[in-house]
Amino acid sequence: MLTVVFSLARCRAGKRTGRIGLWAILGLGLSGVGSVLRLSGAQANIDVPALHGFNITGGLNLTPEFAALLIGLVVNSSATIAEIVRSGIQSVPAGQWESARSLGLQPGKIMRLVILPQALRVIIPLMTSSYLDLTKNSSLAVAIGFPDLVSVLNTTANQSGQVLEALAIIMVSYLTLNLAVSAIMNRYNQRIESRGFFLR
Structure with missing residues (x-):
């Protein structure tokens, strides 16, 4: 409250x-x-793990399927996002670095005050696409047996025979997720364009 x-x-x-x-x-x-x-x-x-005899009870369990999905998506997405950020920073002309150095700014302040505000105009649209890809790539969990939305609705469609309804639920769910991510990133992009880099 x-x-x-x-x-x-x-x-x-x-x-x-x-x-x-x-x-x-x-x-x-x-x-x-x-x-x-x-x-x-x-x-x-909150369940705290505790040692009872020769076994640990409580806490969170990380299944092999979820661990494989998490590691795969994190490694793939982090490599893509790192490349987007690197290319965005390199898209800023070298004259901006030299001008900031000639004013006597420290390297950290050059990056924070001069380079990143200009690079974000290139980074954010590509980052939006990367986040949307990450949302859609999570459906690959079906291949390793992790029961995500697609797997659960496939089982429901097979048992009930209502395939069109299950496909409609999948479409609406992914459309909602994608539109929400896109709206958040577009709002962030508009805020940066109108007020600068820093969130207050």
């Missing part, structure tokens, strides 16, 4: 100044998730 009050106060203050803080948005999102969990009756309990 305190999170909601704090976040609403931050949003109201942000509307007066024209800047809504990132912490206010995160607070509202977390309080919304907490409200949905409470209304649905689900309980979020």
Whole structure:
């Protein structure tokens, strides 16, 4: 409850100044998730692993399928994103580096104040495509037996015979995820173009 009050106060203050803080948005999102969990009756309990005899009970279990999916997606996406960031930084003309050095700026400040604000105009559209690819590539979990959305709905379609309805659910789910990611990245891109690099 305190999170909601704090976040609403931050949003109201942000509307007066024209800047809504990132912490206010995160607070509202977390309080919304907490409200949905409470209304649905689900309980979020933290289970601490403990040693009982010769076995460890409790805690989180990392299945081999999920570990393989996580490692594969992280390695692939991190390589793609690293290449996007590298090419975005290299797209800034060398004269910008030289001008910033001639003003006596330190290398960290050159990157933060001069290079990154210009590079982000190249980086963000490519990063949006990379995030959308990551969202769609998560369906590859079917190949290793991890029960994601596609696998669950395939099983439902096979058992109920309602294939069109299952395909419609898959299409709507991925469309919703892709539109949400695209809207968030477009909003971030507009904010950077209008107010500069730094989030306040």
